[in-house]
Amino acid sequence: MIIGVPKEIKKDEYRVALLPVGAETLTKMGHTVLIEKNAGVGSGFPDAEYRAAGARIIPTAKAVFAKAEMIIKVKEPQPVEIKMIREGQIIFTYFHFAANRPLTTGMAKTGAISIAYETMEEMDGTLPLLTPMSEVAGRMATQEGAKYLERPMGGLGMLLGGVPGVAPAHVTILGGGIVGTHAAKMAAGLGADVVILDLDLERMRYLADVMPPNVTCLMSNPANIRDELVKADLLIGAVLIKGAKAPKLVTRKMLKTMKDGSVIVDVAVDQGGCIETIKPTTHSKPTYVVEGVIHYAVANMPGAVARTSTIALTNATFPFAVEIANKGYITAALENETVWTGINIIDGKITDPAVAQAFRMKYTPLEDVIV
DSSP, X not given: OEEEEOOOOSTTOOOOSOOHHHHHHHHHTTOEXXXXXXXXXXXXXXXXXXXXXXXXXXXXXXXXXXXXXXXXXXSOOOHHHHTTOOTTOEEEEOOOGGGOHHHHHHHHHHTOEEEEGGGOOOTTSOOTTTHHHHHHHHHHHHHHHHHHTSGGGTSOOOOTTOBTTBOOOEEEEEOOSXXXXXXXXXXXXXXXXXXXXXXXXXXXXXXXXXXXXXXXXXXXXXXXXXXXXXXXXXXEEOOOOTTSOOOOOBOHHHHTTSOTTOEEEEGGGGGTOXXXXXXXXXXXXXXXXXXXXXXEOBTTGGGGGHHHHHHHHHHHHHHHHHXXXXXXXXXXXXXXXXXXXXXXXXXXXXXXXXXXXXXXXXXXXXXXXXX
């Protein structure tokens, strides 16, 4: 198979979808690997390393898309990239379709096979390709929140962990999944007073067992959320419903109860966000203020720590890329349930129910298309 890796062009995105060692493995298996010039530079992997691994360096994205049978990316195709995608081509990347109708309709029109990292699910319900970036984003949420609590950044002027004789900041986390857990670990480690809200009682029991004493677990309901907003110095949105838009747990009206200079970091922004007032931002312009509350909503947070993120991501994605390349997407999907759950759009048909529901589009079961 001819596998193409274009340079990411989303603003402030520095990750790359394949390591040089991955290119080496694929070429030894007999595949052809095309890397766009400088695709790996932002993550610290120069063209020379890919060339030494057996990959071909291609000068333009247009040439990569034109030649490749499968495109491996990090972020969703941008409008200029969608125009390069052709019928029958496999696109393997993060899509987050449910929060982006133009992307969904655009990819459907191409006739390509859209395999989404974020919906690939193991039999135990885990999301193996979302997990590594959720781990990074959760840790970064606390890190960025702490930074924007500083007075020069417009915040309250609070040190997250306080000092002897001064109370620490109060951190409220909506969601106890991978993002919420890693955000809580970081905040608790810095000495903050942390509260995690979640709907899953068993998950809360688990977190109560493993978290340090400065972390409290509460049932997520409107009353508890309202109470927490009054206290919160830092609010982290960490809600995830696989493939679907995030529920709006905090309304604009509710923001008025928060302190001026408090900070919101909504990691769920890729799926539409769980804060009503959230909108995607970039690393170059990461924040804005509503009702006196700083909103941080960078849609590709892990891109700021590109080397760490690239290695963590490709550790998870590469085995599936190999399987798809070796077997073709149909056989790979039929033999591996995780690949099956990643196919969101094929031949113009929406095969993920959550994506179809988000836009009230026709849903076609995958078995009707490839079985």
